[in-house]
Amino acid sequence: MISAFKPDRNRGVFLLIFTTIVWGTSFPLLKNLLVSLTPASILVVRFAFAAIAFLPFLRRVNPALIRDGILLGVVYFVECVLALKGIETISANRSAFLVSLNVIFVPMIAVGLGQKLPVRVLVAAGLAIAGIGILSWEGGGIGMGDWLTLACAIGCAVYILMLEKFSPRHSTLPLVAVQLTTMAVFCVVWAAPQLAVQMGAIAQNFNVLLYMSLIVTATPILTQAIAQRSISSHEAALLYTLEPVFAAIFSFWLLGEQLGVRGLIGAGLILFATVWSQRR
Numbered sequence: 001m002i003s004a005f006k007p008d009r010n011r012g013v014f015l016l017i018f019t020t021i022v023w024g025t026s027f028p029l030l031k032n033l034l035v036s037l038t039p040a041s042i043l044v045v046r047f048a049f050a051a052i053a054f055l056p057f058l059r060r061v062n063p064a065l066i067r068d069g070i071l072l073g074v075v076y077f078v079e080c081v082l083a084l085k086g087i088e089t090i091s092a093n094r095s096a097f098l099v100s101l102n103v104i105f106v107p108m109i110a111v112g113l114g115q116k117l118p119v120r121v122l123v124a125a126g127l128a129i130a131g132i133g134i135l136s137w138e139g140g141g142i143g144m145g146d147w148l149t150l151a152c153a154i155g156c157a158v159y160i161l162m163l164e165k166f167s168p169r170h171s172t173l174p175l176v177a178v179q180l181t182t183m184a185v186f187c188v189v190w191a192a193p194q195l196a197v198q199m200g201a202i203a204q205n206f207n208v209l210l211y212m213s214l215i216v217t218a219t220p221i222l223t224q225a226i227a228q229r230s231i232s233s234h235e236a237a238l239l240y241t242l243e244p245v246f247a248a249i250f251s252f253w254l255l256g257e258q259l260g261v262r263g264l265i266g267a268g269l270i271l272f273a274t275v276w277s278q279r280r
Helices: 007-033 039-059 063-087 092-099 102-112 119-136 144-169 172-204 206-227 233-255 260-277
Strands: none
Touching: 007 063, 007 092, 007 206, 007 233, 039 063, 039 172, 039 206, 063 092, 063 144, 063 172, 092 144, 092 233, 102 119, 102 144, 102 233, 119 233, 119 260, 144 172, 144 206, 144 233, 172 206
8 A cells, every 4th residue: 555644745746746747748849849949949948937937036045055956957957958959869759768767777876875775666666667668669779869868867867866865955945946047047058149040939939938937847846846855766766757658648649649559558567666666
């Protein structure tokens, strides 16, 4: 059975499931945005509007919070850049599969840092990876897009482990505000040479970009920071394996990609691994 009712922990589980649903919507949307926008242009709008929404909370910061927020922001920025550069040359489903490999990298890094994990968690991670592979993998050779997205998965794992360490130390909203401001500054520097020629495409896709800013970027950073106060890094990584399930659902809905029997089997394995990982 799932563990006895613990308000903070159960809230964390639901917040991370909600996060994966939101992330699942992003893969088909990003694939469409990349037809007319560069990765830098997408990210500068995403992070700029997300940072503006949290600017009022920058008043409640201290040096330790600023340091930790900047570190988190840099890692999140790098993983987003890698994911966007990777998805330029691979499909949305394949990208979702590779990003979700952080479920393996989190326990690998954690064990390397001296943490001991229950066998149940390691087995659940293996089942989740098998399910993700059945759900998303298309076969074919490994290209630069795959390697970039794999590097993004490692970045995700590092971010999850850092967030587990940093989030209990600070108030959530100021920590999120510093992260988003850091990412916005990096994006402005990166995208500045392209913005003049991209303004027309940005205006045409403004509604989607606003959704990506406030719902796909700002909201998950907030829900992650809240959830990982009570959810361990390896459990969070397992819950994040639901992301390709939702990515496949939204890719079917928005792009017409078929799920099929293989997809249903893969999704079932992921769901089973996620539920089983929460047993006590």
